[in-house]
Amino acid sequence: MTAVPPAMERPHFIGIGGAGMSGIAKILAQRGARVAGSDSRESESVLALRERGATVHLGHDASHLAEDASCVVVSSAIRADNPELAAATGRGIPVVHRSDALAAVMADHRALAVAGTHGKTTTTSMLAVSLRALGLAPSYAIGGDLDVPGSNADHDTGEIFVAEADESDRSFHKYAPEVAIILNVELDHHANYASLEEIYDSFETFVGRVREGGTLVVSADNPGARELTRRVRAAGGPRVRTYGEAADADVRVLRVTPIGLTSEVTVSLDGRELTFAVSVPGSHYAHNAVAALTAGTALGIPSAGLAEALGAYTGVNRRLQPKGEAGGVRVIDSYAHHPTEMTADLEAIRGGAADGRVLVLFQPHLYSRTQELGTEMGDALALADASVVLDIYPAREDPIPGVTSTVITDAARAAGADVHLAPSKDAAPELIAGMAKPGDLVLTMGAGDVTELGPRILEHLSD
CATH class of the missing domain: 3.90.190.20 (Mur ligase, C-terminal domain)
Structure with missing residues (x-):
């Protein structure tokens, strides 16, 4: 079993039922940490965590924070006047942001981080499912459940960790992936970014965190992603692999054929054509699958096997x-x-x-x-x-x-x-x-x- 970072041995999560928080809590519980936390209401995520041995309180109260808690984990949604956060500060218990907690649990893995204004959860899920189908036993943390409540994260024995990298509050600046995917770059999260230029700066910081010898996988079709690619190459950043329908894409999408609620995609990869099934409809999702394929091959996974395994993905909740x-x-x-x-x-x-x-x-x-x-x-x-x-x-x-x-x-x-x-x-x-x-x-x-x-x-x- 992968060791639990000392600071995370007895964590208390405020808002533990949230999509991002519950995943990290689950992984730590699987690794042997004594996980506790609170949430405003009962949910399927809360029930799934209790089944993993976590202690979850309903409502927020200072009394919920154990005397021996090693840290308190918060997201950007937790306000400063939260009574459990105030109690932790008053007692000198370290307060850890969700992104720092995720960075800690995947630090000793070959990390693959998926970023972009949209499509992150789908692409991360596609990678988690296909790598699992190939027997690579990845760990993963995503923003939605794959099939049953609590399946938004898992700790396994393989060396790969696939994570959704959230740009909304700049938390993806904490990660140091071997492979980074950027699906698209558009103006969003207006409470945190005043302009598209700020978005570019934030994504450039994320790219700068890619490990030495690592790879950036980025869309060749999205205008914002193309501009980011131009900036990264001008700055001498990591190796770049592009994907999409553009003529200059490294992995080029030749056609997407809709078949009811599924589709079939054909790509040109390393000089040969490869056709595989995508079990969700539409060009948008087909491109997500090609991003996953490009990233997997950057990790050294054979393209033919990975393409076939991507067909095992049948969707994610919502x-x-x-x-x-x-x-x-x-x-x-x-x-x-x-x-x-x-x-x-x-x-x-x-x-x-x-x-x-x-x-x-x-x-x-x-x-x-x-x-x-x-x-x-x-x-x-x-x-x-x-x-x-x-x-x-x-x-x-x-x-x-x-x-x-x-x-x-x-x-x-x-x-x-x-x-x-x-x-x-x-x-x-x-x-x-x-x-x-x-x-x-x-x-x-x-x-x-x-x-x-x-x-x-x-x-x-x-x-």
């Missing part, structure tokens, strides 16, 4: 995840919350998954993102036949005066969309179910709790 069918209507859940992701998922559904109409129940995520990108979100919703928009899911943010979901609905109507503002979250499932007809597909879309509404939509469709 990434175009089928939720069921009732009354001849299919319901699928999408995590898309940035306009580029929304467009990609809607185009994927249009390309191979929908014979009837596509209806969207969309929940905007964050006031700051809606303020900056609300018009583009409305434009994306115009790709649906009809949509219903919920109130903004605030997550960690306070409201911004004048920023509401009407920013999106007004833009969508201006683009010619049939769009409705939901009177409430509770009323939305019945509203969109009433709009659906046999043969239609309903997409619940957003990074908040809209995912909970899929089963309720199916109930109304069954009535």
Whole structure:
């Protein structure tokens, strides 16, 4: 068993049920650490951690922090007035950011870190599943569950560690990967970045952390990624391997063939053509698979075997995840919350998954993102036949005066969309179910709790 860093032997996680926090907690528990923590509510992630032996308290209170805790782990979402954080500071217990904890658990591995404005979870998942299928026993930490609750992370015996590298709060600056993937570079996370130039600076810092002799795998198609590649090469950075449809890509995507809810991709790699299956629809996901293939070969994994193993990936929770069918209507859940992701998922559904109409129940995520990108979100919703928009899911943010979901609905109507503002979250499932007809597909879309509404939509469709 890999040793637990001394500071992490008795960690206390504030917000332990979160996607990133629960994964690190699980890995430490598997390695033999005595893990404890707290979260605001019960969840499947919390239950999965308890099954691993972790002590999880509900609610936040200073009494939850054990006397002998070796450190307290926090994410950027934890506010300074959290009573457990205040207690740790008062007692002199080291406070460790989530990114530092992740860096510590993968420090003695061949690390592969996946970054980009979107597509990180899917690509990291593809790598974790395919490397496992090849018998390489990777450890991994991703931002979503592969198949069952608690499968967002795992400690195994292999030398490879695959991790999702989050740029939103610059936490990916803490990692030192052997191979880094950058899927795309776009302006997002407006509370932390004032301009695209700041985004470039942040990604350049991440690239500068690649280990000596390592490789940067980067998109040849995304304009921001191409500009980053230009800067990295001008600065004499690590070896670069590009992928995509561009004529100058090192691993060139020749064609993507949609086959229902799957696709087939053909690439030119090292002078020969290679065709393999991708078990999720759309060009966006096919390109994620090619990024995974390029990164794996950079680690020395034979391309033919890896390409075949990528076919073992069948999706991750909330990434175009089928939720069921009732009354001849299919319901699928999408995590898309940035306009580029929304467009990609809607185009994927249009390309191979929908014979009837596509209806969207969309929940905007964050006031700051809606303020900056609300018009583009409305434009994306115009790709649906009809949509219903919920109130903004605030997550960690306070409201911004004048920023509401009407920013999106007004833009969508201006683009010619049939769009409705939901009177409430509770009323939305019945509203969109009433709009659906046999043969239609309903997409619940957003990074908040809209995912909970899929089963309720199916109930109304069954009535």
